[in-house]
Each structure stands twice: as structure tokens, then as C-alpha cells.
Amino acid sequence: MYIKITFSKSNKTIETIPGSTLLQMARDNNIFIPSPCGGNAICGGCRVRVTKGNDLMDVSAEEYNKLSDEQIEDNWRLACSYIPREDIVVEA
Ligand code: FES
Numbered sequence: 497m498y499i500k501i502t503f504s505k506s507n508k509t510i511e512t513i514p515g516s517t518l519l520q521m522a523r524d525n526n527i528f529i530p531s532p533c534g535g536n537a538i539c540g541g542c543r544v545r546v547t548k549g550n551d552l553m554d555v556s557a558e559e560y561n562k563l564s565d566e567q568i569e570d571n572w573r574l575a576c577s578y579i580p581r582e583d584i585v586v587e588a
Pocket residue numbers: 530531532533534535536537538539540541542543562574575576577
């Protein structure tokens with residue numbers, strides 16, 4: 497099963513097999529998402545907003561540590577922790 501990831505700022509849509517983090521998917525497709533700590537869920541610098549398809553049920557402990565409750569409710573995710581499992585649109 498493939499899922500569709502649309503990076504709205506980059507105007508690019510990819511189809512991929514789920515299992516990778518959003519940051520890895522972006523890197524694999526030459527889409528830049530800042531990752532100051534190298535994708536280790538330490539800095540919070542990779543936060544991105546999902547505008548369609550976000551599932552709040554799969555927010556990770558790392559994301560709860562680095563994002564405020566308001567950010568989580570407003571569909572911000574940590575790209576280095578977030579593993580998309582369905583079609584999404586993300587501001588990146
Ligand atoms: S790259 Fe630092 S928290 Fe994701």
C-alpha cells in the first residue's frame with residue numbers, strides 16, 4: 497500500500513510505502529526540512545504543520561516533549577518523529 501505525501505511549499509507530491517519518518521521521506525526526495533539536531537528529536541527544529549490528514553492518535557512521546565499542547569492541536573508535528581500512515585498534506 498502506498499501513501500501520498502504532498503509537500504505544499506515545495507509543490508511536490510510523492511507516493512511511498514509507509515514506515516519512514518516524514519523527515520526521511522523529505523530527504524529521500526530532496527525536500528529541505530531543517531533538522532539542527534540531525535533528526536534525533538532533541539531540538540524541535542524540524543516542526544512542520546500538517547494541513548490535511550493528520551492523525552492526533554499517533555503523536556509520539558518525543559513530539560509531546562517538544563511541542564506545546566496548542567501546537568499539537570493545531571497539527572504541528574516533529575518531522576523526525578512523525579511516521580505518516582495515510583495521505584497527508586504538509587507545509588514544507
Ligand atoms: S531534527 Fe531536531 S527535533 Fe527533529
